[in-house]
Amino acid sequence: MEGRHFTTRKRLRLREFDYSQPYAYFLTICCKDKRAIFVGEELNKAVCYTISEEIDRLNFDLFTYCLMPNHLHLLLSPGLSNTPVSRYVQGFKSKSTRMAWMHGISGIVWQRGCYDHIVRGSESLLEIATYIVNNPVRKGLAGSIDDYPYSGINDNLIY
Template identity: 40%
Template sequence: MKGRNGMRFHGRDLRKGRINLPGQTYVLTCVTLNRTAAFAAWPSASLLAREIYQIGQSDAIQPLAWVVMPDHLHWLVQLKAGSLNQLMQRLKSRSAIALNRLHGTRGAVWQKGYHDRAVRNEEDLRNVARYIVANPLRAGLVKRIGDYPFWDATWL
């Protein structure tokens, strides 16, 4: 993988300096293996949306916003308990098992690792959520966010 500065890095580099703070809000991003459009079709995307919803019912997080894109996921969460690693491992594992079951396949669905960014206190969470759910607009998948079914936000 290449970072923004063009330098090559590995998934393990994403873990450097990662801190899990209860009460902290994070933007999480994970990408499908080889950027395959694994969630381009309705059944696959709705399957991932169900997993996000179910995990959001736990006491570990407060889900604030998410969007399922064909080849990646953005998720805004407030961490209540546990770690980001546990959260992402649970989401990736459950969704990969369900997706493989749906398609009668086996194997990895997600790239290793994920990107996380702690939301600064001065940032407006609603604006961060709007930015996340507007991904389908910026990607040219729809002309209006209301036309894209695979997102949710607490405030919208």
């Protein structure tokens, strides 16, 4: 196959890391082609419900979330569930995609995989959570974090 060049996809996960360990993970799940899909109140509320529904189903811990028009930020942990984070992402994407389709969105909703950051001991969960919930303010979608209805922070991080 002379003249053909194949590119290798960039690996999104650490090769030998066990993503079921009870660390905290900062995830960013992006819409396919950066489409602004989550702009309607009814769909956004349903997707926010799905975030917590999947957390409860898998017995994960959710520290904070923020649903933006074209992506979702999550700070979560599998806790002691011994369940890989990828199972959460897979279940969430599947359910939220069906919801988007029911609300008139067509085609692929989410891009492949997600971006993750394993929170290290020296990093503050509260600082990361604050960064996440301030995203709508930074993007001009809200005047303050209290004005944006599609985000939340676990009270245990604050007190």
